[in-house]
Amino acid sequence: MTEPILAARGLSKEYGRGPALVRAVHDVSLSVGGGESVAIVGPSGCGKSTLLYLLGGLERPTSGTIELAGEPIHERPEARLAHLRRHAVGFVFQAFHLVDELTARENVELPALLAGASPRRARERAGELLRQVDLEDRAEHLPSALSGGQRQRVAIARALANRPSIVLADEPTGNLDTAATTEVLRLFEQLHASGQTLVVVTHDERIAATANRLISMRDGRFVGETRLTGGTARSLTEMAGLES
Amino acid sequence: MPRPAELPAPEPLHGYQLRVVQEVLLALLAADPAHGYQLRARLALALGPLAGALNDGQVYVTLNRLEKSGLVTSTRVGQTDRPDRKVYTLTNAGRDRVSAWLKDTSWPKPAPAEFHLKLVAAAAAGLADPVGIVDRQRRELLIGLGEAQRAALAEPDGSVAALLLEGVVLRLQADLHWLEACARYWNEARKR
Numbered sequence: 018m019t020e021p022i023l024a025a026r027g028l029s030k031e032y033g034r035g036p037a038l039v040r041a042v043h044d045v046s047l048s049v050g051g052g053e054s055v056a057i058v059g060p061s062g063c064g065k066s067t068l069l070y071l072l073g074g075l076e077r078p079t080s081g082t083i084e085l086a087g088e089p090i091h092e093r094p095e096a097r098l099a100h101l102r103r104h105a106v107g108f109v110f111q112a113f114h115l116v117d118e119l120t121a122r123e124n125v126e127l128p129a130l131l132a133g134a135s136p137r138r139a140r141e142r143a144g145e146l147l148r149q150v151d152l153e154d155r156a157e158h159l160p161s162a163l164s165g166g167q168r169q170r171v172a173i174a175r176a177l178a179n180r181p182s183i184v185l186a187d188e189p190t191g192n193l194d195t196a197a198t199t200e201v202l203r204l205f206e207q208l209h210a211s212g213q214t215l216v217v218v219t220h221d222e223r224i225a226a227t228a229n230r231l232i233s234m235r236d237g238r239f240v241g242e243t244r245l246t247g248g249t250a251r252s253l254t255e256m257a258g259l260e261s
Numbered sequence: 262m263p264r265p266a267e268l269p270a271p272e273p274l275h276g277y278q279l280r281v282v283q284e285v286l287l288a289l290l291a292a293d294p295a296h297g298y299q300l301r302a303r304l305a306l307a308l309g310p311l312a313g314a315l316n317d318g319q320v321y322v323t324l325n326r327l328e329k330s331g332l333v334t335s336t337r338v339g340q341t342d343r344p345d346r347k348v349y350t351l352t353n354a355g356r357d358r359v360s361a362w363l364k365d366t367s368w369p370k371p372a373p374a375e376f377h378l379k380l381v382a383a384a385a386a387g388l389a390d391p392v393g394i395v396d397r398q399r400r401e402l403l404i405g406l407g408e409a410q411r412a413a414l415a416e417p418d419g420s421v422a423a424l425l426l427e428g429v430v431l432r433l434q435a436d437l438h439w440l441e442a443c444a445r446y447w448n449e450a451r452k453r
Binding site: 199202222223225227231233246247256 | 310405425428429430
C-alpha cells in the first residue's frame with residue numbers, strides 16, 4: 018500500500034482530572050489510505066466527534082501521534098497547524114457552519130482566499146464546485162434563503178475548495194430530513210467514486226453504507242472494524258421480495 | 262471432511278413472487294385486453310433495475326396457467342410479418358379475483374424472532390458472542406443498503422422503480438436500527 022494520508026497511533030484525549038477525569042478517546046490507532054472512505058459509528062458520547070477533531074488538528078491529543086499527509090501534526094505549533102488545516106483538510110459539520118452574512122458563492126470562495134488564491138481564481142473554483150453540487154442557481158443566495166440540504170451542499174463545496182488530501186465530516190446528515198439526506202448521500206457517493214479520501218463520523222446508516230470501511234466505537238475505543246466491500250449474500254431482488 | 266447432515270427440505274415455496282405475478286397480470290388486464298409482451302413491458306418498467314428477476318418465460322407461463330384456471334381467455338391475432346400473437350382478456354372470475362386482491366391486506370412478514378432466538382441461544386450455550394453475530398449481520402445489511410441506495414440514486418427523477426428501491430432502503434434501515442438495539446443489549450449483558 019502507498020503511504021497513508023492519515024496515520025494516528027495510540028491517540029488519547031482526556032478532559033478534567035482526578036475523579037472528574039473523562040477519557041473521550043482512549044488509545045485509538047487508525048490508518049487511512051488514499052481514496053479510502055471510512056465511516057466511524059457508535060452511540061452518542063462514544064468519542065467519535067472528538068476523535069475527528071483530533072484527526073483534523075482542531076483539538077490536540079493528550080497523548081499519541083498523528084501524521085497528516087506525512088506531517089506529524091501533534092507536534093506542530095498552532096500557526097503551522099492552521100496552515101495544514103486550510104490546505105490539507107476539508108471539514109463538514111452537522112450544523113453547516115456557513116458564514117450567514119456571505120452568499121453561497123462567497124462562502125465557497127473563502128477557504129481559497131484565506132489560502133492565498135487570487136480573487137479571480139477563488140471565484141472560478143467556487144463556480145466549479147457549486148456546479149458540482151448542483152447549486153449554480155443558488156450561488157448568490159444567503160444561507161438563510163437555502164434549505165438544510167442546500168446549506169450542507171454549500172458546506173461540502175467549501176470543504177473541497179483547496180483540494181484537500183482528506184475530507185472529515187461530523188454527522189453531515191444529523192440536522193437533515195430524509196430528502197435532504199438523499200442529496201448529501203448523492204454527493205458522498207460521488208466523492209468516494211472520484212477517489213476523495215474521506216472519514217465520516219455518523220449514526221446515519223445510509224451514510225455509513227457509502228463507506229468501504231466501517232469502524233465501531235464504544236466508550237472512547239475502537240471495538241470493531243469491517244470492510245463493506247465484496248458483495249452481500251442477499252441480492253437486491255431478494256431484498257425487494259422478488260425471490261424467496 | 263464429513264459433510265454436515267442436511268436438514269429436511271422445507272415445504273415447496275408458494276412464493277410471494279409467483280402469487281404476485283399472477284395477481285398483477287390479472288389487474289393489468291382489467292382495463293383492456295393486452296399482449297403478453299405488453300404486460301411484460303409494464304412489469305419491467307415498474308421493477309426498473311430489478312427487472313432481471315423476471316425471467317422471460319415467466320409471464321407467458323403464468324398467463325397459460327391463468328387461462329387454464331378460467332381467469333383469462335385468449336384469442337389469436339394474425340400478424341402478416343410475424344407468427345400469430347395471443348391477446349389476453351380478463352374473465353368475470355378473473356375480475357372477482359382482482360378485486361379480492363386489491364382488498365387483501367396481507368403483508369410480507371418481517372421476521373425478527375429467528376434472529377433474536379439465535380442470539381439468545383448462542384449466549385445461553387456459550388457457543389458464540391452475540392455481539393459478534395450482530396456485527397456480522399450488520400455488515401451484511403449495510404452492504405445491501407449501499408447497493409440499494411446506489412441503485413436508487415441511479416434512477417431518473419420520477420422513476421416508479423425508485424419507489425420500490427426506497428422501500429428496500431427503508432426496511433433495511435429499520436432492521437439496522439433494531440440491530441443497533443441488539444448490540445446495545447448484548448454488549449451490556451456481556452458486562453453483567
